Amino acid sequence: MKRTTFILALSLSAPIYAANIDHLRNGELNLPNIQNIQKVEAPSLPAPAKELEATTPEQCAILAEMTARSLRTIALTLQGLENAYDKNRAPEEFTFSVNHYTNELLCATKGIHANLKSKTYQWLFINSVRVRKYSKSLKKELELIEGHENYDYWFGSNIESSAEELENLMNKLKKLTPEYYSFVKPELKNPLLKEDWGKFVNERIQELKRWEKLYLAGRITYNDFKSLVNGAVSLKETWELYQESTLQNKSGDKFIKACFLKKIEKDTCVYKCSGGTTYVLPIERPFPNFDNEPSIVCPQIVFPF
DSSP, X not given: OHHHHHHHHHHHHHHHHHHHHHHHHSSOOXXXXXXXXXXXXXXXXXXXXXXXXXXXXXXXXXXXXXXXXXXXXXXXXXXXXXXXXXXXXXXXXHHHHHHHHHHHHXXXXXXXXXXXXXXOHHHHHHHHHHHHHHHHHXXXXXXXXXXXXXXXXXXXHHHHHHHHHHHHHHHHHHXXXXXXXXXXXXXXXXXXXXXXXXXXXXXXXXXXXXXXHHHHTXXXXXXXXXXXXXXXXXXXXXXXXXXXXXXXXXXSOOSSOOEEEEXXXXXXXXXXXXXXXXXXXXXXXXXXXXXXXXXXXXXXXXXXX
16 A cells, blocks of 8 residues: 555656746746845755655665656756856856766666666666666765855755765665675575675675775775676676585585685694695785775685685
């Protein structure tokens, strides 16, 4: 019953939303002359995400895309003022940044919708973090117009609240999606490896959270972030191959050599490998190396080649 109500609410709000966009995209914006006015009320914009409560991942995706589209409307309006050389236009740098980040947000939110549908959780994770990143960047740009008498006229309040709404929706999406980190969790096929499997999964999730934090802070690029996530997926696939080899090889010798952490000696991680051999690694991982950021200095399991 709740789901039906939600869909109905979206249907009823659609014509109003479309009308507002058409009005703002037209050349006849009818923007007030604010030359001698201290405070001007900004044109009204749709804010559907605030009027509806998301209770499923799919609803989070729908509301996020609707909010991103609302932000794109703002960007188009600011760009229209810029192109018309309107005396009341916002600073050029602000207009350019809003246009860039809202375009990225719309692409990322569209991606989230598609990721949920296709169950590609690796990209769901990447795109949801992208939305958080661009939302934070968009709010940061508000510093360019902070304190200006035209702050609301240039949609400052709308941008701030919509960016915060997107962050809230991404946090809710994460909580409502049990499969959020599933792309780094290998299927447990050998019960004898359950304990090692649990440690491996926990490490991968902790690393994902760490890389997310670094990307949001601007300490690694999007391409670096994506490469690290892809590396975690490859490691998960290696674990699955290792599991297969332990099941198929009755002699007990693994086709894929796995080494498990036994102890830490000074600056060295010491591993015991299948077959009884020893393997060591320096305690400081060569990549990524980020100053004092907490990291897993000695992974519980490695696959030396």
